[in-house]
Amino acid sequence: MKGNIIKYAQDNIDTDVIIPGQYLKVHDYAELATHTMEGLDPDFHSKVKEGDFILSGKNFGCGSSREHAPIALSHSGIKAVLALSFARIFYRNAVDGAFLLPIEIEQDAYDGILEGDEIDIDVSANEIKNLTKNQTYKMKPFSEIIGKIIAAGGLFKYKPDQD
Amino acid sequence: MGKTLFDKIWESHVVVEKPNNPSLIYIDRHLVHEVTSPQAFDGLRMNNRKVRRPDLTLATMDHNVPTNDRSLPILDQTSAIQIKTLEKNCKDFGITLFDINSPNQGIVHVIGPQLGITLPGSTIVCGDSHTSTHGAFGALALGIGTSDVEHVLASQTMWLEKPKPFEIRVEGKRKNPHAVTAKDIVLSIIKKIGTGGGTGTVIEYRGEGIEDLSMEQRMTICNMSIEAGARAGLIAPDEKTFDYLRGRKYTPKNYESLVEEWRERLKTDGDATFEKQFTLHIDDIAPQVSWGTNPEMTCDVTESVPSPDDFSKGDPNQKKGAEKALDYMDLKPGTPIEHIQIDRVFIGSCTNARLEDLIEASKIVKGQKISPNVRAMVVPGSQMVKKQAEEMGLDKIFIDANFEWREAGCSMCLGMNPDILSPGERCASTSNRNFEGRQGTGGRTHLVSPVMAAAAAINGHFVDVRKLDLS
Numbered sequence: 001m002k003g004n005i006i007k008y009a010q011d012n013i014d015t016d017v018i019i020p021g022q023y024l025k026v027h028d029y030a031e032l033a034t035h036t037m038e039g040l041d042p043d044f045h046s047k048v049k050e051g052d053f054i055l056s057g058k059n060f061g062c063g064s065s066r067e068h069a070p071i072a073l074s075h076s077g078i079k080a081v082l083a084l085s086f087a088r089i090f091y092r093n094a095v096d097g098a099f100l101l102p103i104e105i106e107q108d109a110y111d112g113i114l115e116g117d118e119i120d121i122d123v124s125a126n127e128i129k130n131l132t133k134n135q136t137y138k139m140k141p142f143s144e145i146i147g148k149i150i151a152a153g154g155l156f157k158y159k160p161d162q163d
Numbered sequence: 164m165g166k167t168l169f170d171k172i173w174e175s176h177v178v179v180e181k182p183n184n185p186s187l188i189y190i191d192r193h194l195v196h197e198v199t200s201p202q203a204f205d206g207l208r209m210n211n212r213k214v215r216r217p218d219l220t221l222a223t224m225d226h227n228v229p230t231n232d233r234s235l236p237i238l239d240q241t242s243a244i245q246i247k248t249l250e251k252n253c254k255d256f257g258i259t260l261f262d263i264n265s266p267n268q269g270i271v272h273v274i275g276p277q278l279g280i281t282l283p284g285s286t287i288v289c290g291d292s293h294t295s296t297h298g299a300f301g302a303l304a305l306g307i308g309t310s311d312v313e314h315v316l317a318s319q320t321m322w323l324e325k326p327k328p329f330e331i332r333v334e335g336k337r338k339n340p341h342a343v344t345a346k347d348i349v350l351s352i353i354k355k356i357g358t359g360g361g362t363g364t365v366i367e368y369r370g371e372g373i374e375d376l377s378m379e380q381r382m383t384i385c386n387m388s389i390e391a392g393a394r395a396g397l398i399a400p401d402e403k404t405f406d407y408l409r410g411r412k413y414t415p416k417n418y419e420s421l422v423e424e425w426r427e428r429l430k431t432d433g434d435a436t437f438e439k440q441f442t443l444h445i446d447d448i449a450p451q452v453s454w455g456t457n458p459e460m461t462c463d464v465t466e467s468v469p470s471p472d473d474f475s476k477g478d479p480n481q482k483k484g485a486e487k488a489l490d491y492m493d494l495k496p497g498t499p500i501e502h503i504q505i506d507r508v509f510i511g512s513c514t515n516a517r518l519e520d521l522i523e524a525s526k527i528v529k530g531q532k533i534s535p536n537v538r539a540m541v542v543p544g545s546q547m548v549k550k551q552a553e554e555m556g557l558d559k560i561f562i563d564a565n566f567e568w569r570e571a572g573c574s575m576c577l578g579m580n581p582d583i584l585s586p587g588e589r590c591a592s593t594s595n596r597n598f599e600g601r602q603g604t605g606g607r608t609h610l611v612s613p614v615m616a617a618a619a620a621i622n623g624h625f626v627d628v629r630k631l632d633l634s
Contacts, residue, residue: 025245
């Protein structure tokens with residue numbers, strides 16, 4: 001999976017800046033997407049392209065349990081968030097709806113990948129290739145069931161009894 | 164080897180368990196509100212599914228309800244639609260709903276315990292991160308997203324990676340428990356362990372400093388577990404817990420026999436081990452005030468706004484975060500906290516809008532007027548809290564001081580209803596999150612206890628409430 005990076009070199013990006021509370025009443029996801037990251041980066045909506053990835057620091061998605069956060073990112077075109085760590089409810093919501101891949105990275109990837117870099121994520125090899133810089137980094141593998149839920153396309157498409 | 168309280172609750176709820184994978188756990192109680200449930204009910208309809216246990220599911224409306232006169236129509240059409248949708252969903256699926264006109268309406272995390280729905284040793288979920296509040300009763304209480312809401316509605320179970328038990332000991336005694344509150348204890352903890360300090364864990368709060376707290380104060384502590392990144396917070400039930408739940412609307416008929424069993428079982432064994440530990444000594448802690456844009460960015464009321472270098476201790480991301488926060492908050496390093504002037508005061512939210520919170524705040528307000536530069540509101544956590552407070556005459560104390568006295572709801576904690584800050588406004592708030600834009604676009608939030616908020620309303624700036632007579 002290839003895409004370009006939008007980098008927020010900071011920790012603690014919370015769900016209130018990903019999608020502010022006033023928009024939790026919006027049920028049209030295309031409209032919801034126009035407000036993504038509005039609290040942090042008002043230019044986000046104009047610069048994001050289908051297939052982009054976000055790169056950020058620790059505790060990405062902290063705060064509320066609103067599933068609108070991964071939904072808004074997903075409907076903006078974001079296919080994966082790469083972060084040093086994730087708040088657990090955000091991580092889980094991202095996986096449950098197969099909205100985007102929450103990928104835990106190490107410091108080398110966080111430091112090495114910059115805004116605009118093109119990267120290739122290989123989930124089966126647990127590798128991230130930086131095509132712009134010709135570097136490769138390890139990603140933390142998904143646990144077995146999480147990997148299966150993602151592969152199935154979300155919690156409601158995953159059938160545990162087929163294991 | 165001994166077991167922690169968390170281990171015991173977990174083991175008694177596991178349905179399916181496999182090594183190195185999430186487990187399927189049974190959910191005893193599911194609380195539902197208007198904002199995170201509509202898509203979940205839509206999902207059930209699309210797949211011709213029913214709610215598996217409507218009798219274990221309970222709904223109210225709290226997040227976007229207006230807090231002014233309830234006989235007036237709801238002007239915000241999108242809020243009105245969400246409220247109507249919840250009414251229809253509850254009717255269609257046979258779920259008990261405490262609607263906007265019910266005497267039991269209120270913030271889900273306030274009404275759950277008040278109605279006796281929250282029980283020790285149980286598992287509770289709700290599509291809201293502050294579900295951790297219910298852990299004050301020794302319940303494993305988890306905030307979940309809408310997909311999981313649908314999964315629990317359909318199956319009364321959810322998949323969960325087993326969190327790790329984290330012991331936080333609160334030792335010592337506060338010299339002035341009216342001035343230094345549960346809010347100050349939990350903010351002191353988050354200030355030390357950080358917003359990610361509890362990630363992947365269930366915190367069990369233990370020690371003399373916790374045992375001394377009332378149930379309402381314990382709820383304030385567990386409520387903010389999520390602000391440290393924890394999956395849940397827990398406090399072992401004791402006689403205070405059992406007394407609190409006795410005789411409430413939904414307290415089980417066989418309550419006394421349940422209490423006997425809980426008293427024996429629901430505690431961490433002496434030889435149990437935790438994966439992580441932290442101890443806070445509270446003998447000398449001060450009232451806390453947040454200065455930044457996450458709850459970790461907090462200091463003593465007697466301190467000054469820190470510099471990004473002092474705050475970050477060499478971590479570049481923390482430094483950048485502090486610089487951004489100071490810019491957003493329009494604060495300069497070195498400014499004494501007590502010199503910060505405020506525009507608004509919000510006493511409310513699932514963190515601090517229970518009866519004791521209002522009683523304590525009223526002691527400061529009684530016979531005073533709020534500063535002419537301040538607009539202040541009290542939003543009781545539930546209609547039951549509001550009624551109890553009015554029976555005690557607290558409403559008059561606040562109204563006489565020029566506070567607005569409102570109907571129950573989440574209100575200005577998260578800016579989903581008309582109660583919001585204007586851009587640039589600075590608020591002393593008893594809520595739980597000081598994130599950018601949380602209380603309204605451009606609004607600036609300082610997290611404090613109810614007594615600190617009340618004193619700020621009277622003075623127009625923060626003051627150390629230890630200087631006041633609160634007896």
